[in-house]
Structure formats: C-alpha cells, structure tokens
Amino acid sequence: MRNVLPASVKKGPWTREEDELLSCYIAREGEGQWQTLPKKAGLLRCGKSCRLRWMNYLCPSVKRGHISADEEDLIIRLHRLLGNRWSLIAGRIPGRTDNEIKNYWNTHLSKKLTSQGIDPKTHKPLSSSSPNPNHNLNHSSSSRDQTKTISANSHENISNPNSINLNGGPRSDDILSHSPDDVFTSFLDSLINDEMCSEHTPTA
DNA sequence: AAGACAGGCAACCGCCAGTAG
C-alpha cells in the first residue's frame, strides 16, 4: 500500500507553530528521513508535506522576495534550454526553489512572452507554428524525457568527449576527471554560454 | 460597502526513479 495516510494527518497552510517544530527538528537532527520525521518532530503532517515546506520556505538558503531582472532573464534562457525542468532551472539560480520558479513562470513569464509574440513553450514566434525538432532540446517530448535526453547526452559526452561542443565549455580532460553531476553542470554552462553568444553574435 | 472577479502563490497529488531487502 502506498500513500495511505492516517486520518489525523493535517493538510492546508502551515502554522507558525508547525514551522517552528519542523525547523527546530531539522536544526537538531538534520534533513532526511521525511517519512518518520513528522512523528519524531511531533507534527501531524505527511513526510512529503514536511519536505516541501522545508525545501520551499523554511530552508535558510531559500531567498524570498522579488525576482530581479537578471534572474528573470536567466529563467527565460534556462527554460529555453531545458523546458519545464524546474528543479534544474532552480539549481542554476541560487536561493530560488523549483516551486517558486514554476509559479513565477506560470503567472508572469509565460504571459510576458506571449505578450511579446513568443510562444512560451517553444520560445519561437507565435506566428511560426512549426516546431523545429533540432532546436536545442525536443520540446515535443515530456519534460521527464527531456531530462533523460539531457542526461543521456551528458553521459554520452563522458564516454565520447569528441561529441561535445567544447567551445567555451569544459575541456575533455576536465570532463573525464569530474563526477557526472559536475559534467552536467559544465555541459549546462556551455549551453548557456553558447546561447548568450549566439544571441549577441547572429550567425550568417 | 459589498459582491464578483482575477491574479498570485502555497500546498497537494500522482507518477517515476532509485534503492534496499
């Protein structure tokens, strides 16, 4: 049986007391063990709810408040590269959570792009409806598939360094000496750099 | 002043991948 919660489990907005209980417990015991955490911390919440609350609101590294123009620009660029991979996008923007970015995209940026005549899904002009399958990542596939594609590419690059465009990106010997996560991070950096270069130096 | 409406955001839900037994 999965997701069978006791009838007493609480839902809805968190109270200040609950926040304090959760924060104190994690400060004392650390993160993790989310399934058993609520009971140990004296909370009537499910583990998932505790994790979400911590990750999106209580974690000290979370930066709350207005998203700057630079951050907004970065979100748009990353979304163009990654699609709806909010956790990946959030990972590139310090202090911002996937949920916050997802909400900001859905409430602000998608409308902003639409008002500029840009399809927020494909980042192409709304007038040209035919998607280009070779443009960066394949937006027609599901977001999870996109992750697989990106990951597959990045791992392929480990075994075959010649297949990666290293212009401005990581050197092949760096790739081989780094963990897969580092490789992916470097790969993403190179994609972003390429993106910015191509935007400022249009090709013939 | 009050009801209707829309926008923003916190939180929930369901699915999937990884992993331990």
Place this chain on the structure above:
DNA sequence: GCTACTGGCGGTTGCCTGTCT
C-alpha cells in the same frame, strides 16, 4: 529478478488577497 519503500519531480488545485464594478 522482484517487491516495497522513499525521495524527488512536474502538474494542478484551491485559498487568499487585491482590484474592479
């Protein structure tokens, strides 16, 4: 190899608040 469990993710919902009529 199979099963159950856990953590993580993206999509979606629904409440709260501000604005409009």
